[in-house]
Amino acid sequence: MRLYSLFVFALIVASCGSKKNHSNNFLIDSTYTKYAKGFRVSYKENITQVEVMKPYQGSEEVLTYWLIDAATEIPAHDSHIKIIRTPIKSIVCTSTTHIPLLDYLNESAALVGFPTTDYISSEKMRMRIDSGYVIDLGVDKGLNIEKLAALSPDVVMAYTMTGDYGQFKSIEDLGTPVVINAEYLEEHPLGRAEWIKYMALFFDKKIMADSVFFAIEQNYLQIKHKVDSxxxxxxxxxxxxxxxxxxxxxxxxxxxxxxxxxxxxxxxxxxxxxxxxxxxxxxxxxxxxxxxxxxxxxxxxxxxxxxxxxxxxxxxxxxxxxxxxxxxxxxxxxxxxxxxxxxxxxxxxxxxxxxxxxxxxxxxxxxxxxxxxxxx
Incomplete structure (x- = not known):
């Protein structure tokens, strides 16, 4: 969206905080993120479209997810678009950085599986692990896919350093959608924190995520202001x-x-x-x-x-x-x-x-x- 013509168009519609994505008639929410550059959100009727702009370093691929509630009929769509029924109730995460996102959204109970659970530090999540509510799925790059399938999570949230989606495709072949979280590519510290808004989309908790992030942002900026003086x-x-x-x-x-x-x-x-x-x-x-x-x-x-x-x-x-x-x-x-x-x-x-x-x-x-x- 850095082309001059699109910039002018953005100015025209800035008063409503969004602009039209002409390729599919979705209305882009240009105010949803302030620092994060790795994902964007747009809307059309009862569909929330989430695009991960760069799933791994050097990638020019854009991953697209349609978040649709259970009462809405799934419309015709391109084969590359993944459909996620929301709000989700269960999730498998693959990075410890995803754990606080769940904790801060009051969705700790949604986690049902994780690779090498010993890596998790969250006291709240450790209680769930110790009680048997979170299943250890083995080593990250060699997930026990059969055990994962038995959990039947609504979504697997993953990350990748390369374009090798082999393991993720195997998971999807068993009926579980995989969504990529590319927070680690954000260069601004607050950009990484803003990925709590990405997680929130799958739980329909945008307002809560905005509130959590606002508090983090304000604290960061207040501390920085002390230093700047x-x-x-x-x-x-x-x-x-x-x-x-x-x-x-x-x-x-x-x-x-x-x-x-x-x-x-x-x-x-x-x-x-x-x-x-x-x-x-x-x-x-x-x-x-x-x-x-x-x-x-x-x-x-x-x-x-x-x-x-x-x-x-x-x-x-x-x-x-x-x-x-x-x-x-x-x-x-x-x-x-x-x-x-x-x-x-x-x-x-x-x-x-x-x-x-x-x-x-x-x-x-x-x-x-x-x-x-x-x-x-």
Whole structure:
């Protein structure tokens, strides 16, 4: 919708917050999302059309779902369009990031299956798992499809890093529709959080999702405003660790890099123009970041001693020597899952507050980190 002619058309109808999709006469709801770029919603009669604009990195494919209530007859449609009867009552999810979406929509009871349930940290969902209401379906990329079929969920919410839909097609061949959640591709922290509105569509809970997201957005922006008013120099920060032969760290336009900038850090790779992850030689990282004041994001390391033992070169960094090294794994679930990796997408405001408390503790009267903790 970036073509000039369509932009002009959008201005004409902006007063009603939507515009016509001429290809199928659906009315696009241009106000449904504010930050998320990965999906859009449009309407025609009793049909809600949901389009996932980029199901995986580099994809030009658009996935289309029609959400139709049980009382409405399914109209003629193209074969690529998937029909979902809503509101759904049961769901199988494949990523822990989907779990908070259910919890915050008061739909925890809808989850009936999940691959490797030990990864789930949510206390509410762990109670359901322990009570036998959520079935472990095996390893993510090798789901027990027969066991899944026996659960007969209304929908499977999945994600994919590639265009290989083989496993999903096998699930659909057994009668269960699969919908793709591509939240991880959003570059803005609030864009990832806004995917709660995507989940809400399948439960007919748009109003609730809007309310939840609004509270998260306002908290994020209020915290950021505190930082924006500061005039003192920004502390320098590095991130990532070595895997194999390369140091992996967030690229300059990556989601994590934006959080660091919004928190008032000077992320040393902010001038990089890419949005993925950088793979750099150790020597290059050391030359640029050896005097960085903070080191945030150190994988699964649990102590400074463990970091130094794994590679003595780490101990030469100023942040290591001053003890200003922070992990995001302060909260681990009862069976070992990371609460940060589960809840972080939905609650970037909590991540931001943590980071601001680290960079500018004077802005808070009683600093208390949630996801992060200082290693010793």
């Amino acid at each position: 500061l005039t003192n120099p920004k502390p320098t920060v590095m991130s990532g660790i070595v895997y194999g032969d390369a140091w992996f760290m967030p690229a300059g336009q990556n989601y994590a890099a934006k959080l660091l900038r919004d928190a008032g850090f000077n992320y040393l790779w902010s001038d990089d123009s890419t949005a993925g992850y950088l793979q750099l030689p150790f020597e290059l990282v050391y030359d640029k970041a050896n005097m960085a004041e903070y080191w945030i994001g150190v994988g699964s390391f649990k102590s400074l001693g463990e970091i130094g033992t794994s590679d003595n070169r780490y101990t030469k960094f100023n942040a290591y020597q001053s003890g200003k090294v922070y992990t995001y794994n302060a909260r681990i679930g009862a069976t070992g899952g990371s609460e940060f990796l589960e809840l972080g997408y939905l609650r970037p405001d909590i991540i931001l507050q943590d980071l601001v408390m680290i960079a500018h503790p004077h802005l808070f009267t009683e600093p208390s980190l949630y996801f992060h903790k200082q290693l010793n």
